[in-house]
Amino acid sequence: MSKYILKRKGMIFALLLLSLVCSTTSIVIVSFIQKIIDSIADKYFDETLYYIILIMIIVIIGFIFNNLYIILEAKIIQKIHIEIKYDLFESLLNIPCEDFFKTSVGSKINLFENDLRNLDDAYFNNIFNVIRCIFILSVGTIYLFYLNAFEGFLLLLFSFLLFLIPTYTGKKIDISFSRYSDCKSIFISKLKEYFEGVNIIHAYSITEKIKNCFSDINFKVESSLYILKREIGFYNQLMISGNYFIISLSFAIGGLLAINKKITLGQLIAISQVINILIQPECEIASSLVEIKGTQTIRIKLKEILDKRNTKVLKTDNLNLSDNLESLEYKDVFYEVNGSPILKNINLKIDAGKKYFILGPSGCGKSTLLKVIANQIKATRGSIYFNSEKINANTNILNALVSIVYQDVFVFNDTIENNIKLYKNYSDNIFEDVIELVGLNKKIKNKLSSTSLIEGEGVSGGEKQRIAIARAILRNVPVILFDEVTSALDKDSEKIIMSKLFNMKDITMIFVSHKVDEEFLKRADHIYCLNDGMIVEDGTWKNLIKNKAYFYHIYAKE
Known part of the structure; x- marks a missing residue:
């Protein structure tokens, strides 16, 4: 699936530049807040006013570039959607008739209605989210090291430990994603079948039987969704708990450094602000990696179908199509x-x-x-x-x-x-x-x-x-x-x-x-x-x- 992203190298490069600018503006604002606090503490009020004006300018610049980022990301995703849906549709049409009808029409509709939607939410969107969060983490960590190397080292260490969580949970979520996709496919197929056969259902008085069948498949699809949400929720709680631990530890260490005059009050607040800024992308990267890994089965299934689009039909040797049929x-x-x-x-x-x-x-x-x-x-x-x-x-x-x-x-x-x-x-x-x-x-x-x-x-x-x-x-x-x-x-x-x-x-x-x-x-x-x-x-x-x-x-x- 990555080929659909890599085909738009120019747009991706522009998106990376915008990510860098947006990330930098967030950290620059934090550095200016530090300057404001230190200038107030030192009673340099002219300097305070200067940095307040700079912050306002940076906020406006950040708003403009963030909006450009959102527009460009949406445009890239739109182009990916159009291309992948067309390729999938073409691949399905290329399947020989005898193979095409081995699976239900509902299962094919499910590819568009469910699998592609899951791929969009859990794969493509998350890839762009990871790219942006990496830039924020990179710029923020560099600034944190500038403020205090020890705090920066701690953040890197515990971030590494948090990123081990997707390795443990990703496989389970992948299985749950696949199970939910299969159940949803059966649900859509059966629903289509029941509505198409409504005349038979009424004519032969099998309404109660069909309602019981629907109840069974409805329970299975909702149960599979419940398991998926439960596992994702458990993972999110692990991440939140880990982040609270990092925040508490960072504040404690920062406070000790401030009391011992190792850092200024402005630096302490700046460290706190940077850590708050970095915690969210850190969580989002780990969460995105889990969801990306969780789409592996869906990606393999779609890739197998999309590969049929490039299947060459064998030509007949020495056959002149212009010949009249005899x-x-x-x-x-x-x-x-x-x-x-x-x-x-x-x-x-x-x-x-x-x-x-x-x-x-x-x-x-x-x-x-x-x-x-x-x-x-x-x-x-x-x-x-x-x-x-x-x-x-x-x-x-x-x-x-x-x-x-x-x-x-x-x-x-x-x-x-x-x-x-x-x-x-x-x-x-x-x-x-x-x-x-x-x-x-x-x-x-x-x-x-x-x-x-x-x-x-x-x-x-x-x-x-x-x-x-x-x-x-x-x-x-x-x-x-x-x-x-x-x-x-x-x-x-x-x-x-x-x-x-x-x-x-x-x-x-x-x-x-x-x-x-x-x-x-x-x-x-x-x-x-x-x-x-x-x-x-x-x-x-x-x-x-x-x-x-x-x-x-x-x-x-x-």
């Missing part, structure tokens, strides 16, 4: 989850401009196969060929060739137009043609750019599916995959949409469904029948009917 072929493809096969020995070929169906019962692996074709999940084994040339499974070339349309359509909280265009620029003519093709009605067209969708409110399931189809067509890629995309449409609307899609000769389309109108099965160039993760039969409608095997008995017997 074919995509998948040979001997397997996909496994925790050793359990979901897809087994898949072999299929997709030729440019042709229309395909993948049929099979629910749970047979149809949607998983589409995700493998779209490169949203990586095949565990097998080979992929683009225009008869083998491509690397880790390449992102398939993302540029293939669009996928899901049954469950996601919409952004934005205008309908932006939901279709997905924030890209298209000509009005092309956009209007696509709108007409998917059959978005006049009511939708009239509010394309004026109405924001909030979780899809005001748009029917069928209209959302049309929006999803329009997105894919507008993207103008050679292959589009459709996963049960007409399920929310009535039979007549489905037939109209399917007819228009089949008439798009230049686009290769693969339709996944468990039930399809016979007209389109007959028009399809090839049909693949999937069962239990395997292609059990494939061919044209005519051949499959003639074979009277799996397809015939399941789909076309009537």
